[in-house]
Amino acid sequence: MSQSAEYDLSRLLSLLKTGEQRIVDWQSALTATRALPPEHGGEGEFAKAAWLEELLQSFGITDCRRFDAIDNRVSSGLRPNIVCRIPGQSQKTLWIFSHMDVVGAGDLNAWSSDPWKVRRQGDLLYGRGVEDNQQGIVSSLLLAHALMSLKITPSQTLGLVFMADEECGNHYGLDYLLKTAPELFSDNDCYVVPDFGQPGADVIEVAEKTTLWLKVTTTGQQCHASTPEKGRNAFVAASAMVLALHKELPALFPQNDRLFSPPHSTFVPSRHEPNAQAINILPGSDTFYLDCRILPAISPQSVLAAVTQLVQKTACDFGVEVTISVENEQKASSMDPCHPHVLDLQKAIAAVYGTKARVGGVGGGTVAALLRDRGLPAMVWACLLNTCHSPDEHASISAIQNDSCVFAHLLMHAYA
Template identity: 35%
Template sequence: MELEKLCSKVESFREEMVKTLCDLIKIKAIGPDNGGEGELDRAEYIHGIFENWGFKVERYDSKDDRAKGGVRPNLVVRLCEKEDMERIWIVTHMDVVPEGDPDLWDTPPFEPVIKDGKVYGRGSEDNTQPLVSSMFAVKALKDLCIEPKRNLCLAFVSDEETGSRYGIQHLINLGIFRKGDYFIVPDAGTPQGDCIEVAEKSILWIRFIVRGKQAHASMTHQAINASREAMRFLLELDSTLHSRFNRKNELFLPPESTFEPTKRESNVENINTIPGRDISYFDCRILPEYGIDSVLEVVENVVENFNSRSEAKVSYEVVQREESPPTSVESKVVTLLKDAIKLVSGVDAKPVGFGGNTCASFFRKAGFDAAVWSTVDGKAHQPNEYAVVEYMIKDAKVFSVLPTL
């Protein structure tokens, strides 16, 4: 009976949910590390909605002078104020990545467009769709005055896209969460909603600096071309890492470790100058079978070997590293989530691994059980990113059912 009431109530929010999604897309919540002002405007918008609904909102700012207002805000909302209740958390992030090349978009990235049951815009899927789902799940429970078996708590965090130092790590360090809490992080998924992520690959970001000698492009005898040497080095490193760490684990998709050259910083502004410095980055997602230190040992060997053969010199630094234990497939959060998904959509969800890095990894490192689940088409960080309205509605139903099971 409660299931039918909750599903019906969530359905009644359809237009309001789409409007909220569109309003949030318009707020450009890009973090300072990616050239933006941060999440303050989004946080204030969300704060205002919950206050209008009659919820108490707790705000935990992390100081960051680069951001608007000098802070990176984090919000917490609880269905009940009973301190002795078991607590299940849904954690979403407010920040989004930059739009990338605007010419690759069919519509302006921060002007939402509704078409064929989808809402297009940067951040629509990652992470605004599940963020809105969580908001209206707790509203449905409150409006129906349902007495839950456990408290449903929501956290809306900053800085997920650039390391979570000002977001979920800040909340964990403050002691907001307590022993026995468990967490759902709806930051990855499938179109069928049939995969519950219980393990993440380790993440390693590395910055490589290749130093050569700058000269006029016509005076090659006076130069050491850092760009050319960087390309040689990066290809050599790429080949070595893939050959040395080649195991497969079918829990994950893709099933192998990935080592991808990604960002390259601008070296010279004009065409007719040979660059004397080149800066490049690798994004590595490493299976749990391997340790990050073993990868770094190989990187060090490749750097030393290359430097012994090249007139250019390579150095490197670790930009980010994260590794965390898996969550048991028998844990309460996985069991409850599987039951809720089955009740709402009839789907038998299975445990999987994930190559990305989410807030769940920080919870697992802190000793908490966390599961990653949502229903998405996997358009995060892509041009023409979109959210699917039906997915947003369905996931809100699943979230609303969780405290009643």
């Protein structure tokens, strides 16, 4: 790195380390916008996007574009996506992707305070969305603010993407953006998605398992519970299916891949729909769901075939009918764990957190899968406490600051 770039990096890092009040203020404003998707009874990301645009303009950023998907379920009719750039000496861009939407607060009694009003306790901020994904929003905003206020032209261009609709399928979010403006993104650019990570900042996610969600509907014959011989109990048959799947699937797919945590495929009977309306009704129908996270080496079709065979055999034993449908399928994605950008990120993490981050794979899904699907090498990393979607969701102020310092190192490309 040239002397002037080194000097600029040190100025950036000093300013980023004074960002505490900005983090508190921005987290508070972002949380108050309640960017709930229509699926969770909300108005989407419109207010949050307007607030972000105004802030970016106040930094003096001029290259800020909106890509709004039409969605008539929200009163604005729009699901906004923001792409903002700070030009560098090179066209090569460090892209940081964060999503604006949040999930609902859930049981309010489980929260220690109002989820939509940020509460500070020492280094921690509590509120819905402060971790998922406002930690990414705020750490990338801090870097943009520091570059603009110090009038630094970075070695690479910085690109920030703030997306809609991550929690409910990305249809109005990154998927829409990649279809509408694919020319924004180039193979040579560096992609970071700060939407998964460990408290030690020591895991870079480079691979995701296939997600396969199955719905299993069993049909028997309803009758009065006092005369079970007149009916065929769908709930009992479905329970036997659940136990068969739980026991047999891990044995049928025992493969291990040590990149992933856990290293094997997982098959979890999860949701169960209400069946009979009263205790004295023998249920004639039953619906449950199976959440499968499948290693890339295993075809989802082979899992579907095995599930079908197991539930049909059980249905036969119990004299009921069964149907299976695919509710969601997101195929496995990965990037080369030895990609030069991974090495750059490892060095940046080591410089800030003093730790050697390892590469890993997970069963969870992020927008990195959509980028990887288009051949763009996306890394998922942040220093997170993993409280997302829970009551009392919280994020660490110092981790947000340190994450922005890691992005600063990566942007100034200290290791080229």
